[in-house]
Amino acid sequence: MKRRVHLLPDESLYADVLPELFGKSVERPPLSQRQRRLLVLGLYGGFGIFGWSGAAHSLSLSAGSVAGGCALLGMLWAFWMLATRVGLPDPSDPNLDERQLQRVYAVGYTAYGALFFLMLGGLVYLFFAQGGVLTLPYPRSGDEWFGPLLACLFMGMTLPTAILAWTEPDATDGDL
Amino acid sequence: MNASVPFTAPLAPLGQRRRVVLLTFGGYALVLLVLALQSLFKLGDWILLLPIPLGMVATFIGGIQLMKPSRLGLPEGRDRTMDERQWQRLSQAHTVAYRILGMIFLLSTGYFYAAHGQNLPLPTSSFAWSTIWLGAAIFIPVLPTAILAWTEPDPAEGDA
Numbered sequence: 395m396k397r398r399v400h401l402l403p404d405e406s407l408y409a410d411v412l413p414e415l416f417g418k419s420v421e422r423p424p425l426s427q428r429q430r431r432l433l434v435l436g437l438y439g440g441f442g443i444f445g446w447s448g449a450a451h452s453l454s455l456s457a458g459s460v461a462g463g464c465a466l467l468g469m470l471w472a473f474w475m476l477a478t479r480v481g482l483p484d485p486s487d488p489n490l491d492e493r494q495l496q497r498v499y500a501v502g503y504t505a506y507g508a509l510f511f512l513m514l515g516g517l518v519y520l521f522f523a524q525g526g527v528l529t530l531p532y533p534r535s536g537d538e539w540f541g542p543l544l545a546c547l548f549m550g551m552t553l554p555t556a557i558l559a560w561t562e563p564d565a566t567d568g569d570l
Numbered sequence: 571m572n573a574s575v576p577f578t579a580p581l582a583p584l585g586q587r588r589r590v591v592l593l594t595f596g597g598y599a600l601v602l603l604v605l606a607l608q609s610l611f612k613l614g615d616w617i618l619l620l621p622i623p624l625g626m627v628a629t630f631i632g633g634i635q636l637m638k639p640s641r642l643g644l645p646e647g648r649d650r651t652m653d654e655r656q657w658q659r660l661s662q663a664h665t666v667a668y669r670i671l672g673m674i675f676l677l678s679t680g681y682f683y684a685a686h687g688q689n690l691p692l693p694t695s696s697f698a699w700s701t702i703w704l705g706a707a708i709f710i711p712v713l714p715t716a717i718l719a720w721t722e723p724d725p726a727e728g729d730a
Contacts, residue, residue, distance in 0.1 A: 502665025
């Protein structure tokens with residue numbers, strides 16, 4: 395039978411740092427898979443809206459700016475939650491056993507494939523938008539590129555953690 | 571650690587694999603360097619005549635070999651016949667590639683924003699942009715294979 399490997403939340407990057415930062419011990423129960431998936435959906439929904447808002451600005455859609463601002467706030471919150479409550483272990487961490495290391499690498503494998511297809515999708519979108527084949531918003535000036543680029547940066551930083559959060563099963567009673 | 575995979579072709583010697591990687595990325599580096607020099611010193615298009623085709627041909631020749639890694643004796647992707655160590659080596663290469671790509675993206679974004687305000691070289695012509703994108707389109711899919719090709723040691727005598 396395939397052994398389940400649970401990385402959450404003991405190996406969270408900031409699990410040991412946060413209590414020290416706030417000067418008190420904080421008990422945080424692990425997030426369930428459902429909660430983690432909601433967090434990922436919130437984060438990537440935010441990325442999408444924020445990235446789109448920059449492009450929408452190019453079409454003078456004021457709603458784009460408002461949506462972009464709200465999305466940025468939501469995105470930052472989800473980013474913080476994902477980093478503090480999930481985290482992705484560093485492969486160089488000597489405390490990881492072989493199965494955990496394999497899990498971290500497998501996340502990297504999936505993340506690279508996902509990143510490749512996302513970049514390809516972005517390029518195809520720009521090709522159609524700039525070519526005027528379809529009426530799609532796209533950033534034209536340096537300022538308008540700011541939103542999409544920031545969204546891409548955030549996404550690049552969080553994609554492996556998001557994949558881990560999405561795929562890691564809930565810990566069973568015996569694991570806790 | 572030796573996690574070479576017995577695929578259709580035997581694992582190519584390390585020297586040969588590294589030459590392929592150098593050819594691919596060296597060619598692309600040459601293209602970027604010439605474009606940067608042209609932009610920095612406002613040189614004419616004549617400077618592009620030889621190095622750009624040369625660099626792109628080198629990138630294509632190397633890139634084609636890396637896009638078909640089984641020719642070098644490297645895995646094409648996840649395979650059911652892989653054991654745990656082999657799968658770990660493959661996924662490790664992808665993890666490293668992800669970090670490298672992320673770092674390049676971060677640095678290049680920072681550079682483009684900084685360069686707008688300073689007198690730093692930036693691609694201006696559509697030719698320059700097309701060349702950069704074409705190179706990136708080769709660079710990104712082959713990066714994990716390149717890392718694996720560069721780092722995988724030659725099989726020991728007993729493994730061969």
